[in-house]
Amino acid sequence: xxxxxxxxxxxxxxxxxxxxxxxxxxxxxxxxxxxxxxxxxxxxxxxxxxxxxxxxxxxxxxxxxxxxxxxxxxxxxxxxxxxxxxxxxxxxxxxxxxxxxxxxxxxxxxxxxxxxxxxxxxxxxxxxxxxxxxxxxxxxxxxxxxxxxxxxxxxxxxxxxxxxxxxxxxxxxxxxxxxxxxxxxxxxxxxxxxxxxxxxxxxxxxxxxxxxxxxxxxxxxxxxxxxxxxxxxxxxxxxxxxxxxxxxxxxxxxxxxxxxxxxxxxxxxxxxxxxxxxxxxxxxxxxxxxxxxxxxxxxxxxxxxxxxxxxxxxxxxxxxxxxxxxxxxxxxxxxxxxxxxxxxxxxxxxxxxxxxxxxxxxxxxxxxxxxxxxxxxxxxxxxxxxxxxxxx
Ligand SMILES: *Cc1c(COP(=O)(O)O)cnc(C)c1O
Numbered sequence: 421x422x423x424x425x426x427x428x429x430x431x432x433x434x435x436x437x438x439x440x441x442x443x444x445x446x447x448x449x450x451x452x453x454x455x456x457x458x459x460x461x462x463x464x465x466x467x468x469x470x471x472x473x474x475x476x477x478x479x480x481x482x483x484x485x486x487x488x489x490x491x492x493x494x495x496x497x498x499x500x501x502x503x504x505x506x507x508x509x510x511x512x513x514x515x516x517x518x519x520x521x522x523x524x525x526x527x528x529x530x531x532x533x534x535x536x537x538x539x540x541x542x543x544x545x546x547x548x549x550x551x552x553x554x555x556x557x558x559x560x561x562x563x564x565x566x567x568x569x570x571x572x573x574x575x576x577x578x579x580x581x582x583x584x585x586x587x588x589x590x591x592x593x594x595x596x597x598x599x600x601x602x603x604x605x606x607x608x609x610x611x612x613x614x615x616x617x618x619x620x621x622x623x624x625x626x627x628x629x630x631x632x633x634x635x636x637x638x639x640x641x642x643x644x645x646x647x648x649x650x651x652x653x654x655x656x657x658x659x660x661x662x663x664x665x666x667x668x669x670x671x672x673x674x675x676x677x678x679x680x681x682x683x684x685x686x687x688x689x690x691x692x693x694x695x696x697x698x699x700x701x702x703x704x705x706x707x708x709x710x711x712x713x714x715x716x717x718x719x720x721x722x723x724x725x726x727x728x729x730x731x732x733x734x735x736x737x738x739x740x741x742x743x744x745x746x747x748x749x750x751x752x753x754x755x756x757x758x759x760x761x762x763x764x765x766x767x768x769x770x771x772x773x774x775x776x777x778x779x780x781x782x783x784x785x786x787x788x789x790x791x792x793x794x795x796x797x798x799x800x801x802x803x804x805x806x807x808x809x810x811x812x
Contacts (some may be wrong), residue, residue, distance in 0.1 A: 433443070441799055443483075444478070445661050446663070448473035448670060448757045449473045451470050460781060466661070467645060467649040473521070475658060479661035479665060480661060480664050482664070482668060483498060484496040484498060484636075486668070487620075490609075491812065492611055494639060495637070497637070497648045497649060498607070498635070501633045502601060502621025502623055502633075502670075503529050503533075503783055504635050505534055509514045509566075509597045509617045509648070512650075513779065514544030514566060516797040518543055518544070518563055518565040518566075519544040519563040519564045520567075521566070522534060523547070523549075523577055523761065524547045524566060524569045524770055524771060525571060525576050527574045530570075530599075541588065548772075550570075550573050551710065553581030553585060557591075562636075564594050565595065566597060567585060567596045568596075569582055569601075571603075571714075572711065575764050575766055576766070577709060578713065579704050579718075580710075581714055582598065586615060594807075595616040596614070596617070597616065598617065598619050599621075600622055601619075601624050602622040604620065606716060607719050607723055608719050608720065619635060619636065620635065621635055623635070623755070625677070625755035626671050627670050627755075628671070628755060632663050632666045632667060632670075636719055646699055659799070680788065681723070683789060684720070685724040685726050686703060688795065696806055697802050697805040698730065699777070701727075702717070714743050724786040725785045725786075727764075732779050735780050735810075737805060737809075738763060739810075741805055744804070745801055747796075748797055748801075757788040759790075760783075761784050763780050765780060
């Protein structure tokens with residue numbers, strides 16, 4: 421073999437005795453085949469086999485397997501973001517003439533996808549009140565093929581009666597997809613409640629370190645996984661093994677992170693109940709939060725994101741007070757190790773009359789800093805809001 425060939429050739433290297441607790445990062449565009457016949461028959465390997473790097477390497481499969489086990493599912497598909505997970509489910513299930521039901525409090529890009537992409541392709545959507553349980557049956561006509569749920573709902577944190585919705589949806593031939601990002605499969609397992617698609621924005625708690633985008637879709641049948649993978653293949657969609665490695669590593673501490681963050685978040689939420697500047701504190705583990713009884717019935721614990729609705733008149737000094745915070749950064753993509761706060765003006769996102777408050781909501785994501793530092797920072801914020809209150 422000449423030098424130029426040696427430059428691209430891998431001599432045999434023994435890995436005997438090398439056993440690591442870490443998952444190897446297997447990168448590949450091309451997968452090579454042992455024979456021309458194996459190449460000709462590569463489609464027979466199916467969605468679980470290795471045929472092309474975009475559709476999975478052993479690193480991708482390692483993460484899929486971990487998530488499948490946690491979700492109590494049969495297969496999991498990985499996609500480049502949480503929003504991609506939502507889009508792939510909708511594109512897999514819905515055909516022209518079909519309708520998807522979306523809760524009014526869903527992550528706003530869900531409705532964005534329905535309005536800006538699906539509608540012009542002949543796929544309709546209808547919004548529903550997230551407080552609806554079995555009575556959602558009246559909205560499920562023959563055109564409804566998918567009911568989307570998100571519990572708790574984005575920012576306003578309502579818990580949905582998912583088992584009741586699943587029962588009536590299935591009775592009428594519709595599938596159910598659930599955005600489980602707040603709970604993660606540690607605190608709620610949608611598939612065990614009959615949901616057909618459990619999607620996670622891995623970007624948030626599961627990745628957990630604010631440095632990777634990914635989404636997952638867990639399902640209960642091999643056939644549904646094949647349908648998802650068909651959609652992804654047509655869209656040329658896959659994830660990087662390097663990103664999977666980051667998620668595999670970040671996920672090892674998910675349990676201790678979430679337990680700590682949930683406890684600190686709930687303590688902070690409780691301490692803000694009754695504060696002059698707080699109209700309402702919205703965390704499903706608080707008895708005053710809508711859906712608390714359902715949370716107690718169905719969920720396995722509290723997560724670390726909650727919302728404070730400011731009382732009218734207390735927004736006057738908000739911008740300066742947020743900018744002055746020492747521990748909390750201002751940002752949207754919650755669930756990491758750094759605490760975040762985001763002022764949300766959501767009235768434009770809501771179409772139904774069930775949420776009509778126009779004051780600012782503060783969405784708070786608890787990180788891993790010392791809880792005492794976080795408490796002081798939040799106390800200072802609320803003291804500033806009181807001091808700058810505008811008299812109306
Ligand atoms: C952030 C988020 C998403 C989207 O995740 P990306 O990875 O940022 O696309 C979806 N659903 C919920 C509830 C989210 O909070």
